[in-house]
Amino acid sequence: MSRTAEIASEHQFSADECDSLRRALLSWYAHHKRELPWRDIGDPYAVWVSEIMLQQTQVATVIDYYHRWLERFPTVEDLARAEREDVMELWAGLGYYRRARFLHESAAVVVDEMGGEVPRTVKQLKSLKGIGPYTAGAIASIAFDEPVPVVDGNVERVLSRLRAISGDPKATANQKLYWALAGDLVDPDAPGDFNQAMMELGATICTPQSPTCMLCPVREHCIAFAEGEPTEYPATAKRTRQRPMTVGTSVVVFGTGRAERFLVVKRPPDGLLGGLWEFPTVVDEDGKASSVDAYLEQCLATAGLETSEPNDLGELVHHFSHIRMTIRAEARRLDTEEPPEGAAEFDQPVDWVSRDELERLPMSAAMRKVLALYEQA
DNA sequence: AATTCGGGGTA
């Protein structure tokens, strides 16, 4: 027997355990599930939207975005026809902006190449950008009743505790184990509800820090509970530490009062904050803050912008999961009578927008902070 | 196998 198979068999559920776990979990879910807007809707497109939004994003955060999205893009055709700019506007603030771009592109593929029908199988679903193993399983089981499992962070934790599985939960061997166990366990008669029940248990009972085991419907089956320290499982994932980054940002303003206009630049579609707008920003990867000011000055001059002396707005720190970004912010006024038509020297699209337009523009949380600094000053 | 993608909830 291969090592992998050995490990798998060591943790495998017996047929009786499977049966008992399914019944207990489904019964608990029926009584205790949270009422969420994407539950029991039967619309594959809406399920798809919800699952993309829920990637690495908590339920409470998603709900408002989900409602706004389906109001604006009720069908996959509506989304496929939409402008990228409108798509990004509705996604702004949710993070991982690639998800919005892929969802938009995949909607077009579904409409143009799949007859407008969301695919029903895991294989076909995974062929779409932005849909990986988890999301494919979720859509197939929830929207189409395909008896396939899902493994997300919740399921990893629940299974780790049920079977006392140690080691890095993201390691390949453990991932194969989770998928095998989830595949054995999933109820073929109610795969959607079963998968959601596993995740619901992880989200509300079998939580990372202080699980409420006394309310758990499957604690009799849980090895970690029997051992007495359920939080021993799973092992804490090792995370990449935040790299430092320093940027200089300039709020360039033309006009006053109602005529006030802000210079904004659109970031390239790929990479960090892809497709979002920002105030002109230069990056100093080395973190040598002293050089940022001069670089920014040069950049604006190159763009043909004659400005007043900068008004220092101070510094702020913005944390991403993988970056600790120090933002040196300043404000400048344009000296000329008219704003230039564009700023052709910028590599990316630019625009001059009013304060109201700025509010609706897809911008990152970091840039909102810069705007707040400007408004205070 | 490791890194790159946000932003916010929570203890």
Next chain:
DNA sequence: TACCCAGAATT
């Protein structure tokens, strides 16, 4: 603070 969230793509 540190951890984690209904992960996927890329290198």
